[in-house]
Amino acid sequence: xxxxxxxxxxxGLAALLIGLATQLPLGMTPMGVGQAILxxxxxxxxxxxxVTSVVLAYRGIDTLGELAILFAAATVAGLVLAPSIHAESxxxxxxxxxxxxxxxxxxxxxxxLLLAVGFYIVLHGHLTPGGGFQGGVVLAAAFFVxxxxxPARQPSHVGVVLIEALAGAAFIGIGLAALLxxxxxxxxxxDQGTLGQLVxxxxxxxxxxxxxxxxxxxxxxxxxxxxx
Amino acid sequence: MTMNPPDxxxxxxxxxxxxxxxxxxxxxxxxxxxxxxxxxxxxxxxxNLLLVLAGYRWDAVAPILTGAAVTRPMVDPVPQALVLTAxxxxxxxxxxxxxxxxxxxEAYGTLDIRELKTRVEQDICGAAGIAPPESANAPGGxxxxxxxxxxxxxxx
Amino acid sequence: xxxxxxxxxxxxxxxxxxxxxxxxxxxxxxxAASVVSLLLSLLFALLAAPDVALTEAAVGAGLSGAVLxxxxxxxxxxxxxxxxxxxx
Numbered sequence: 001x002x003x004x005x006x007x008x009x010x011x012g013l014a015a016l017l018i019g020l021a022t023q024l025p026l027g028m029t030p031m032g033v034g035q036a037i038l039x040x041x042x043x044x045x046x047x048x049x050x051v052t053s054v055v056l057a058y059r060g061i062d063t064l065g066e067l068a069i070l071f072a073a074a075t076v077a078g079l080v081l082a083p084s085i086h087a088e089s090x091x092x093x094x095x096x097x098x099x100x101x102x103x104x105x106x107x108x109x110x111x112x113l114l115l116a117v118g119f120y121i122v123l124h125g126h127l128t129p130g131g132g133f134q135g136g137v138v139l140a141a142a143f144f145v146x147x148x149x150x151p152a153r154q155p156s157h158v159g160v161v162l163i164e165a166l167a168g169a170a171f172i173g174i175g176l177a178a179l180l181x182x183x184x185x186x187x188x189x190x191d192q193g194t195l196g197q198l199v200x201x202x203x204x205x206x207x208x209x210x211x212x213x214x215x216x217x218x219x220x221x222x223x224x225x226x227x228x
Numbered sequence: 229m230t231m232n233p234p235d236x237x238x239x240x241x242x243x244x245x246x247x248x249x250x251x252x253x254x255x256x257x258x259x260x261x262x263x264x265x266x267x268x269x270x271x272x273x274x275x276n277l278l279l280v281l282a283g284y285r286w287d288a289v290a291p292i293l294t295g296a297a298v299t300r301p302m303v304d305p306v307p308q309a310l311v312l313t314a315x316x317x318x319x320x321x322x323x324x325x326x327x328x329x330x331x332x333x334e335a336y337g338t339l340d341i342r343e344l345k346t347r348v349e350q351d352i353c354g355a356a357g358i359a360p361p362e363s364a365n366a367p368g369g370x371x372x373x374x375x376x377x378x379x380x381x382x383x384x
Numbered sequence: 385x386x387x388x389x390x391x392x393x394x395x396x397x398x399x400x401x402x403x404x405x406x407x408x409x410x411x412x413x414x415x416a417a418s419v420v421s422l423l424l425s426l427l428f429a430l431l432a433a434p435d436v437a438l439t440e441a442a443v444g445a446g447l448s449g450a451v452l453x454x455x456x457x458x459x460x461x462x463x464x465x466x467x468x469x470x471x472x
Contacts (some may be wrong), residue, residue, distance in 0.1 A: 006256040014249035020240055027237045027286050034283065034304035041305075042293055050291040050302070054309040066313045073320035077327035100350075121438075127433035129292065133316050137442040144450065166420045196295065215316070219447065222323055226454040236387040240427070247420075250401045262410055262456065266417050269448065270401050273424050276440070280433050290432045303432045319448050323444035326455030333459050350461050 045188050047126035047201035055131070056207050060175065060186035066091035066163035067168060067214060073216045078225045099149050107149035126201045132208040136215025143220040147227065154228075160221045167214035174203055174210070240281050247274025261332070261339045274316045276288045276311045283307035390430060397423040411453070412460055418449040 031038075037054060045053040055063055098104060122135030147154060175186040183189075193200035247270055254267025283304030291305040300379040333339055336347055345358075397420055404416040421444025428437035456462050 003257050006253055010249040010253040010256075013252075014245050016246045017248075021241045021245065022238060024280070026241070026281055027284060028245050029283060029285060029304060031283070031285075031304045037305060038291065038302050048293040048436070050293070050305045051312070053394060054305045055312060059306075059309055062309075062313055066317060069317050070320050073324045077324050080324075080327045080331055129438055130289075131312075131435065133312060133440050134438045136437075137439075137447050141442075141450075193369050195293065223450065223454060226326065226451065226458060237389050239387060239394050240431075241396060243427070245391075246394075246398050247401055250398070250405070254405045258405065260410070262452070262459075262461075263405065263413060265452070266413055268418055269444075270404060270420060273420060273440075273444065276436075277424060277427065280428060280431055280436055281431075284431050288432060292434070292435050293472050311433075312439050315436070315439050315443050319443050319451065322448055323451045326451060330455060330458055337392050339459070339461075352463050379399055 016164055035102070042195055045201055045204065046193065046195060048196050049126050049128065049131075049205055051129075052126045052131055052204060052208070053201075056204050057186075057188050060207075064171070064175070064186070067171065067211065070215065071164075071168065077222055078148070082226045099121055104149045107145045111146050114138055114145065118142060118212070118216065122209055123205060124198070125208040125212075126204050127196065127198070132211030133215055135208075137211040137219065139212065139216030140219035140223065143216075144223045147224060149222075151169045151227070152211035154224055155220070157221065157224070160217050160224075164214050164221065167210045167217065171207060171210040171214070174207055178203075237281070237284075241275065244274045244278040245280060247271065247277065250274075259340055259342065261329050261341060261344075262326075264341075265322055265329070268325075269318065269322060272314070276314055276318075279307050279314070280313050386430060390427065393423050393427050393430070397427070409463060410449065410456060411463070413455065414449055414452045417452075418445050421445040 010208045037058060038050060041050045041053045041058075042048070045057045047053045047057075062168060118138035118141075120135075121130040122132055122199065125131030125135070143155060174189070177189040178189050179185045188202045188204060190202040199205075243294070251267045251269075251271025251274060254270065255264055258264050258267060283306065284295060285301060285303055288301045288303045291302040291308070329339065338344060338347075349360050398418050400419040400423065404413050404420065407413045421440060425437045425441040425445065428434075428440055453462075455467060
């Protein structure tokens with residue numbers, strides 16, 4: 001009875017919302033801020049990917065908030081999953097042996113490829129679709145695949161936490177450097193080169209590099225905590 | 229057989245709101261905690277689709293400047309930046325929920341929400357020193373008010 | 385033309401979303417959720433949002449499924465055969 005009631009409620013709510021949403025001007029949106037950003041972004045920031053300039057230059061504070069949320073989630077997950085002092089959880093940790101030949105050979109081949117693709121996506125974030133978050137996920141997947149093949153050999157937790165902390169501090173440091181230079185917090189710095197070159201768009205690739213390293217280290221540490 | 233082509237925007241609206249509704253039903257109906265987290269992920273996916281749809285324009289291209297001359301309009305880049313953030317936050321929330329589920333399973337031995345409700349209530353009432361509630365309609369028990377003291381003159 | 389492609393993708397996506405709630409086996413439910421994320425990333429690419437499509441494909445179809453499956457392994461609930469305990 002309870003399931004039938006919630007099903008009817010959800011169907012009624014969906015019908016009402018669909019009826020409302022078809023009246024909205026979707027598909028012909030009156031873009032106010034969007035149109036202004038589309039016209040001014042290549043000139044002001046120098047990046048060919050306009051979504052990157054929105055994420056890092058025009059709404060940089062939101063990206064800082066997202067990094068803070070990810071940091072909080074990964075840290076709390078690591079604290080919650082830390083091995084407790086109780087005896088039963090210590091008895092459960094049995095040494096896991098290596099995986100079979102296919103997984104080991106595949107991970108040995110895939111690890112450098114995934115690292116190269118991850119860094120490519122991170123560093124070209126201002127030219128092509130991509131950026132720090134996507135590249136960071138690919139970097140975390142590289143370490144996760146090598147961990148699946150050899151569970152006994154993990155990267156040291158201290159190194160991973162150090163990379164994450166330094167990358168996060170670098171992001172805030174670049175933002176503060178803009179503040180000290182007389183502009184606003186996280187205002188794009190440095191000289192914008194020509195549009196479309198790898199070295200262009202000022203400090204935007206540096207910001208994305210910091211974001212990519214932080215997200216990659218965070219997610220690989222989170223997966224290592226979940227796995228052991 | 230020629231049919232008039234269906235409206236793209238209507239199809240996507242139905243898809244987005246349908247995902248949100250399926251996620252809502254899943255969260256209300258499921259008994260296992262992991263299925264609850266999966267339903268939450270479905271609802272988040274539906275909301276992200278609706279957000280990106282809000283910035284869409286007819287016959288517009290992606291907001292990336294290639295070397296070619298700009299002749300066609302571009303879609304709105306601001307909702308795409310918001311959805312980038314939302315997707316990554318969603319996976320962070322799911323990871324934290326999984327970590328909490330592992331601890332709940334270690335502490336109580338079950339992940340069924342009705343059994344967990346009774347056992348958590350017993351734990352809280354045992355720690356507070358009161359009796360566990362019998363039903364939702366009478367949380368204070370069958371005697372929630374203090375009994376009025378009758379004087380000896382009335383009973384005589 | 386794009387409307388027909390979108391119709392097929394949305395129908396498959398809603399079908400996979402319903403299957404997430406109907407499967408008894410939890411690994412199958414996680415796989416169905418990954419299928420929903422994959423089809424959603426195709427829809428994002430159709431909506432001229434390549435950044436969002438990349439992120440959804442990498443995070444939703446890849447990392448979210450991996451995180452949930454690792455949690456399932458640590459919970460000890462991975463069951464590739466017949467399921468004996470009922471969980472809705």
